[in-house]
Amino acid sequence: MRSLRIIGTLFLKDLRVEWRQRETLASICVFGLLVVFLFDFAFQPAGEESLRLLPGVIWIAFAFAGILGFNRSFAAERENACLEGLRLAPIDPGLIYLAKMLANFLFLAIAEVVIVFAASLWYNFSFLAAFDWFFCVVFFGTLGYVAVGVIFAAVAANTRMREVMLPILQFPVIIPLFIGAIEATTSILKGEPPAQFASWVKLLIAFSIIFIVLSFLLFEYVLEE
Amino acid sequence: MRKNASLTAHGILTLVWIVVALYMIFIYVPTDVNQGNVYRIMYIHVPSAWTAMVAYFLIFLGGVWYIWKRSQFADDLAYASGEVGFIFCSCVLITGPLWAKPIWGIWWTWDPRLTLTFILWLLFVAYLLLRTLFVNPSRAALLSAVVGIIGFVDVPIDYMAIRWWRTQHPQPVVMGGPNSGLAPSMLATLLVSWGAFLCLFAFLVRQRIALAESRREVSQLRREWATDEGQEF
Numbered sequence: 001m002r003s004l005r006i007i008g009t010l011f012l013k014d015l016r017v018e019w020r021q022r023e024t025l026a027s028i029c030v031f032g033l034l035v036v037f038l039f040d041f042a043f044q045p046a047g048e049e050s051l052r053l054l055p056g057v058i059w060i061a062f063a064f065a066g067i068l069g070f071n072r073s074f075a076a077e078r079e080n081a082c083l084e085g086l087r088l089a090p091i092d093p094g095l096i097y098l099a100k101m102l103a104n105f106l107f108l109a110i111a112e113v114v115i116v117f118a119a120s121l122w123y124n125f126s127f128l129a130a131f132d133w134f135f136c137v138v139f140f141g142t143l144g145y146v147a148v149g150v151i152f153a154a155v156a157a158n159t160r161m162r163e164v165m166l167p168i169l170q171f172p173v174i175i176p177l178f179i180g181a182i183e184a185t186t187s188i189l190k191g192e193p194p195a196q197f198a199s200w201v202k203l204l205i206a207f208s209i210i211f212i213v214l215s216f217l218l219f220e221y222v223l224e225e
Numbered sequence: 226m227r228k229n230a231s232l233t234a235h236g237i238l239t240l241v242w243i244v245v246a247l248y249m250i251f252i253y254v255p256t257d258v259n260q261g262n263v264y265r266i267m268y269i270h271v272p273s274a275w276t277a278m279v280a281y282f283l284i285f286l287g288g289v290w291y292i293w294k295r296s297q298f299a300d301d302l303a304y305a306s307g308e309v310g311f312i313f314c315s316c317v318l319i320t321g322p323l324w325a326k327p328i329w330g331i332w333w334t335w336d337p338r339l340t341l342t343f344i345l346w347l348l349f350v351a352y353l354l355l356r357t358l359f360v361n362p363s364r365a366a367l368l369s370a371v372v373g374i375i376g377f378v379d380v381p382i383d384y385m386a387i388r389w390w391r392t393q394h395p396q397p398v399v400m401g402g403p404n405s406g407l408a409p410s411m412l413a414t415l416l417v418s419w420g421a422f423l424c425l426f427a428f429l430v431r432q433r434i435a436l437a438e439s440r441r442e443v444s445q446l447r448r449e450w451a452t453d454e455g456q457e458f
Contacts, residue, residue: 148375151371151375152372152375155355155368155371155372158359158360158361158364158368159355159358159359159360160358160359160360161358165354165355165358168350168351168354168355169351169355169372171347172344172347172348172351172376172379173348173375173376173379175344175383175386176379176382176383176385176386176387179386179387179390180386183390199389200389203382203385203386203389206382207382210378210382211375211378214374214375214378215375218371218374218375221292221367221368221370221371222367222368222371224364224367225364
């Protein structure tokens with residue numbers, strides 16, 4: 001119960017900081033839109049083709065937008081030694097990780113709504129046909145992505161060139177998640193029955209669970225001085 | 226001094242073993258009926274791949290060991306394995322296409338094992354790059370241990386995902402490799418060659434660890450000298 005309250009407090013702190021500046025959310029939404037827009041320009045897809053490209057485009061947009069958010073999330077903590085303050089608090093470091101994860105999950109989810117909306121508009125496509133499954137895949141895909149992203153952002157915050165370091169750490173590790181998410185999204189958009197992509201959804205769930213637990217346990221060492 | 230002697234002996238052993246392996250690869254083992262002499266690159270390629278995997282496992286092991294016991298040796302081991310493993314993994318990625326071009330007719334295909342090797346290579350690169358970029362070197366060991374552990378856990382998941390992914394698609398080329406039933410002389414050559422690679426790997430890792438120790442010793446001596454002379458560094 002106490003843990004939940006701590007997570008809640010830390011989560012609300014991140015939301016309050018974001019609400020006062022509104023920098024992160026605005027930048028990741030705009031960046032996500034730009035990625036979709038550029039892809040539309042680069043490939044100029046039409047009809048069948050757009051159905052083939054769309055899953056890849058939206059997941060790449062999610063990935064780029066996410067990276068931007070994770071970097072911001074820890075860059076802000078470095079100013080005025082906020083991270084030291086958090087470290088000194090008498091709480092389990094794993095809880096700080098979970099709170100950071102929730103906040104980043106929320107920000108990325110908002111950006112994803114914007115991205116999906118723009119993509120369906122520009123590619124003339126409706127995601128509503130199998131929305132429950134689409135939602136499920138995006139939910140677990142994002143969860144796994146944020147789970148890895150937050151701990152790597154905390155590591156990268158300790159390096160020179162941290163904005164560059166984060167994607168170099170992050171992208172090789174999330175490849176299985178990416179394969180699963182894109183394959184499942186493709187199946188869903190094609191209107192295939194759930195049995196076709198059930199194993200991918202299971203992979204996304206397993207990936208999320210494994211990396212949330214692992215990062216929860218390891219975060220202590222990331223914060224250690 | 227004793228340590229130096231043991232390292233020299235290890236070096237000589239490596240050299241002899243490599244010569245034996247080369248003899249077996251180029252003279253002892255018969256030429257493959259289907260592939261001709263090109264197939265001999267397998268005796269470099271496959272042991273490199275296995276050694277690279279051992280190296281990545283050592284990054285993981287060193288990381289866990291460091292977090293648990295805070296032993297400097299564990300961190301040195303992980304770092305050295307990363308550096309040497311990266312070389313072996315690069316060797317896999319270079320020798321693979323050299324073999325694939327005459328046999329498959331193409332340099333590269335996104336077959337599960339190729340994809341996985343490339344991901345492993347990226348993980349090595351990320352790990353090594355990270356190690357050079359820390360602002361505060363005293364935190365390097367702990368943070369790279371965390372990254373090494375996460376990367377290692379990721380590899381089997383990668384393997385599963387890529388296999389499911391590719392088995393759902395038709396293979397772009399027919400695999401003609403020596404998949405099953407390796408002749409005894411070929412198996413023997415492969416194992417001897419792997420032994421030589423492991424011996425070389427261990428030798429290089431020991432050299433790197435010794436270098437890291439010397440470096441620490443030098444900086445320690447410099448600090449002592451500076452305090453004696455009252456100089457600032």
